[in-house]
Amino acid sequence: MRMNGGYPVKNIMLSGLVVLVLTSGLCSQELTGEDIIQKVNDLFNVQSNYAKAKMTIVTTSGKKRTFIYEMWSKDKGEKNLMRYLEPGRVKGLATLMLNHADDIWMYYPRTQRVRKLATHAKKQKMQGSDFSYEDMGSGDAFINDFSSIRLKDEKMEGMDCYKLELTRRPGGDVSYSRLIMWVIKENFVPVVIDYYDDDDPTHWEKRLVESDIRIIDDIPTAMKVVMYNKNDNTQTELELLEVKYNVTLEDSMFTERELKK
Helix, strand or coil, rough: CCCCCEEEEEECCCCCCCCCCCCCCCCCCCCCCCHHHHHHHHHHCEEEEEEEEEEEEEECCCEEEEEEEHHHCCCCCCCEECCCEEEEHHCCCEEEEEEECCCEEEECCCEEEEEECCCHHHHCCCCCCCCHHHHCCCCHHHHHHHHEEEEECEECCCCCEEEEEEECCCCCCCCCEEEEEEEEECCEEEEEEEEEECCCCEEEEEEEEEEEEEEEECCCEEEEEEECCCCCCCEEEEEEEEEEECCCCCHHCCCCHHCCC
């Protein structure tokens, strides 16, 4: 799950955003890695949502860049639209991601033109952040592109967690060879995710940390998400200023024509 070029966590948020359907039925000792990751996957993939967020990028030198944007997501993250509100130099810039970020279009208000990005763009940084487009909109990647095993339970960020190792399946279309994930037992929110290099499963690239978990529309939601880049010594923070779930969104909203509006 990643980001770049100017957006939102897998759908932050990124559809950046962190959500969960509480469906427990097995006791914790009976849950397998695949059981747990299915619940986590449900958390990210609500039917639809709207969010207003602030993204703060901290560069290697310590300089900060801040963006405010709105984002809409539909069909469990298959369709995503993002529009920037601040600062003025990016106001009106919009990004459309379809097919879980396999297809990406950018609208540039200064030229009033829409450009379709190359297929590999989903693996690039979004707006220079530590998230890739893939991090923000990769749909069911946790269950389709990785196999999951449950490791020994342990505390993380002060909470009792399930610990999982996700290993990329042969042919998996994701940019990470494996993930280590700590999932809060109480609500199945993934409080920490470690990402490992595409080619070297021993090389730790990034860490995602979620916090300030609140119940929004009956869904546990991390209002703050930080991605730490171990390679570049940078970090990107996403703070949800507003979020709504299961909102009514028309399909026509997620089209190239609508990008220009």
